[in-house]
Amino acid sequence: MTKQGFTEPTLNECGADVSREWYVGFRHTCPTCQVRKHYPVRLGINYLKTAAERRAEGKAIIALLTEHLKSGWNPHHEKIEAYLQRIQREKEELEQETPKEVALADRPFNEAIAFALEEKRPHLANKSYGCFKTGLRFAQRAATALQLDVKPIREIRRMHIKEIMSQMVRDRQADYDKEGKGQEVTGNFYNKYKGYLLCILSELVEFEALEYNPATKIKERPAIKTNVHRHASKSEREMIKSTLQLKWPRFYDYLDTEYQTGIRPNEIFSIRICDIDWNSAYINLYPRDGGSKTRIARQVPIPDGLMKTLRKMKLESKPPTWFVFSKYFMPGPRRMPADYASKNWKDIVKDDLGLNVSLYSFKGLGGDDKRETGISLHAVSSQYGHTKMSTTMIYTHGEKERMEEELRRKTKPL
Numbered sequence: 001m002t003k004q005g006f007t008e009p010t011l012n013e014c015g016a017d018v019s020r021e022w023y024v025g026f027r028h029t030c031p032t033c034q035v036r037k038h039y040p041v042r043l044g045i046n047y048l049k050t051a052a053e054r055r056a057e058g059k060a061i062i063a064l065l066t067e068h069l070k071s072g073w074n075p076h077h078e079k080i081e082a083y084l085q086r087i088q089r090e091k092e093e094l095e096q097e098t099p100k101e102v103a104l105a106d107r108p109f110n111e112a113i114a115f116a117l118e119e120k121r122p123h124l125a126n127k128s129y130g131c132f133k134t135g136l137r138f139a140q141r142a143a144t145a146l147q148l149d150v151k152p153i154r155e156i157r158r159m160h161i162k163e164i165m166s167q168m169v170r171d172r173q174a175d176y177d178k179e180g181k182g183q184e185v186t187g188n189f190y191n192k193y194k195g196y197l198l199c200i201l202s203e204l205v206e207f208e209a210l211e212y213n214p215a216t217k218i219k220e221r222p223a224i225k226t227n228v229h230r231h232a233s234k235s236e237r238e239m240i241k242s243t244l245q246l247k248w249p250r251f252y253d254y255l256d257t258e259y260q261t262g263i264r265p266n267e268i269f270s271i272r273i274c275d276i277d278w279n280s281a282y283i284n285l286y287p288r289d290g291g292s293k294t295r296i297a298r299q300v301p302i303p304d305g306l307m308k309t310l311r312k313m314k315l316e317s318k319p320p321t322w323f324v325f326s327k328y329f330m331p332g333p334r335r336m337p338a339d340y341a342s343k344n345w346k347d348i349v350k351d352d353l354g355l356n357v358s359l360y361s362f363k364g365l366g367g368d369d370k371r372e373t374g375i376s377l378h379a380v381s382s383q384y385g386h387t388k389m390s391t392t393m394i395y396t397h398g399e400k401e402r403m404e405e406e407l408r409r410k411t412k413p414l
Helices: 051-070 080-094 100-106 109-123 126-145 158-176 187-206 234-247 249-261 304-312 339-352 361-372 377-384 389-395 399-410
Strands: 010-012 023-029 036-041 282-285 298-301
Touching (some): 023 051, 051 126, 109 126, 234 249, 234 339, 361 389
């Protein structure tokens, strides 16, 4: 006889290896079909960068799944994402409709910021939404601990946001250093989630629930530069280039596309053959299939060197809906997952060559090399699709030194 009910959801954390896919898993027997299966649920957990963040998110997912399994959710017939959307729609249909601008100012803090994030969601890519959602949960947890969760949003002031941010750090510290080894949460955490809360509260200003954003002008804390995406040295670059050209030329073409255009690795997998404008030498990037980080389509100019590579691939003879880089980085009908390139990069570059160089760093390396040849920072920023020059300077690590050198060389005496 098939075992009935469901097992307690548990987090599969892959030995704390964040390069692998984490998930929360459980077994469940369908009461009607009598089918017992294992169900892995991710809900955006793999977008988080550190093991500590993923464990915190895993706890929230376990609580969520346990609650809905007990209430009768049947994963055999309905995925958790569809189920959550359905019950939310049903809840909204039951609620009496009131003008948002009138009712919102009197809503409790936790409810108001949840509403604000959902209003912002259409303008966020899936990955960005997942990061904001995590920040929202941290803020709601902290507000509850401070008994600010039920305070009307119109009464929230800057002092309250500072208290919430400090409580978020304390909560995070408790999760981060369970073993009491003295590990401390850095200012990077504080600054990142303050930024998320600032953006969420800005939506409430738009709805006139707040007269001003209470998260503005809160000082950031000293951040630690992790150097995760440091640029490869000249010798490292040559090792990577020669190895890929010899062992996996198409992977080299993929890397060269990132280097020359600044297109993010995941976005490169979203490029279809029909997205290439051969006459005007543009790649049209569309925010479909979650490939683009933003919700805005943009055109990326194709450098002459990359155009020659694309021509050699004979893409025009392939079906136009095929992806330029599919399985084995060859043209094909399948859209590859975001981690396909990073897993192969780890095997070839990090493990075999022993180089601590990230795949994503070649975006910034390409920008730095463009600046060294005399291409303006504005042009690089435009190619990257950035709205602010300061964002581009995050990737071009040598920009400060270039500006200082230019000042020395070009400043004339009185």
